[in-house]
Amino acid sequence: MIPFALKYIIVLISTLIVSAIATPLVRFLSFKIGAVDNPNARRINKVPMPTAGGLAVFFAFTVSTLGLLPRIIQHLNGNGAYFHYVLPLVIAGGIIIVTGLVDDIKELKPLPKLMGILLAASIIWIWTDFKFDHFKIPFGGPLLAFPTWLSFFLTILWIVAITNAVNLIDGLDGLVSGVSIISLTTMGLVSYFFLHDSNIFLPLTIFILAVSITGFLPYNYHPAIIYLGDTGALFIGFMIGVLSLQGLKNSTAVAVVTPMVILGVPITDTVVAIIRRSLSGKKIYEADRMHLHHRLLSMGLTHRGTVLVIYAISFIFSLTSLLLNVSSRFGGVLLMVSLVLGVLILSEMIGIFGENRTPLLNTLKFIGNSSYRQEAIAKWKSRHSK
Structure with missing residues (x-):
């Protein structure tokens, strides 16, 4: 009798192989269907680059979650079949993939893209338990229960916000892929060891997604031969937003803060961009070259060096989230204060808020x-x- 742990490791290895094999095929397909990123003033690439790399990540994730994992999982913790647990995630993810793929080929306007994300997020709220229906105020606050209408609004808002936050940092080779792997791995560890209200299906799914991205990363790391594109960045951001909801609704106060800390890089970059554009009198969705990776490049860091620095920052956020779960209340407050101060100082030092805003x-x-x-x-x- 093969232990479940060994079976799961085999599934992870199989997922990695599927992703690694699918990526060159998706690269070939991207050229055929016109999913190509051409150089322009805001792009880093100097030559046309195939996008839609997210198709390989989605394919590997789907093969594992709908084909491989259900074969080794019958019923765990009385939560029903894993297939029924993950099917709405795959369907909603498929809608995101289609939305992103059309955008990679034809460059959709913001509204149609948003409608695709809203449709997928609505499917999650209707057919899964990934709902923002209650919230524990951190560090001694009460547990708040939300009415249905507010739960729907907050769930959609969180998913849309995280999806776009991850998409915003997709500006360098391997950046989203690497940051997502770090964040998902941390999220999986937290959900397995510290989220008492979750079930075993959650970390199993999170690690499958992380490994699906890992198989793609060697092709995407600088110098990349394929991009995630909106196909991949939107899908990864969407899945991270959905899977992190379990922590937000957890009855343990520290667990509520954890997903926000784990996703510190995309959340911070997005919040700072909104503040910066508001102070400059620009529309908050107006693109600029003041994101974290742009500022690091302007300081003289190489492409690869910039990505590694952001990996390190993401690792610090993830390590802090793990420490929060084993710290006292006072220690947790000190960690959060230190983290916020560190983020503000770094942001001002590299000029991410804008000139003379320090x-x-x-x-x-x-x-x-x-x-x-x-x-x-x-x-x-x-x-x-x-």
């Missing part, structure tokens, strides 16, 4: 530099004496 650094300089402090006080007195 209030925290100016405050630290005011405290630690007497010459600057005297100069600032003199300017303040001069301004208020008029």
Whole structure:
């Protein structure tokens, strides 16, 4: 009798192989159907690059979750067949894949793209238990239960927000793939060891998705021969948004914060972009070249060096999320305060908020530099004496 753990490892290895074999085929298909990313002012690539690489990730994920895993899982924890558990995820993911593929070929306008994401998110809310129906206020707060209409709104909002946040950071070879693998691996560990309200199906599915992306990463890492495209970035972001919902609705306070910390890179980059564009008088959805990876490149880092730095930042977020689950309440508060300060200082140092928007650094300089402090006080007195 083969132990379940060994069977699952075999499934993971098979998923990796399927993804690795499917990727070159998807690359060939991308050229045939016109899913090609041509160079322009905002693109890093200098030559036409096949996109739609997400098809390989989706194919490997689907083969494993609908074909391989159900064969080794009968019934666990009284939650019914795994096939019925994961089928709505695959159907909703398929809608995202179609939406992204059409966008990679024809460049959809924002509204049709959003409609595809909303349709897929609605399927998740209707046919699965991935719902934002209650929320534990962190660090000693009450457990809030939401009415049905609010649960639907918050669930859709979270999924759409994370989907677009992940899509926004897709600007360098291997960036989304690597950050997603780090985030998903951490999410799987947290869901297995710390989410008491979840079942074993959740980490099993998360690790399958992580391995599906891992098989694609060697082709996508710099210098890439294929991009994820919106096909892959939207699918990965969507799945991360859905799978992270279990942590948000967990009755353990720290578990509520965990998915937000794990997804620190895309969430922070998106929030900072909204703040930056609002302060500059631009529309929040207006594209620019001030994202984290753009700023790191402008500082002189190489393409690969920039990606590795962001991997490291993502790893710090993930490590913090793991530490939160084994820390006391006071320790958790200190971790969060330290993390927020670190993010703000880094953002100001690399100019991600925009030029001359460094209030925290100016405050630290005011405290630690007497010459600057005297100069600032003199300017303040001069301004208020008029």
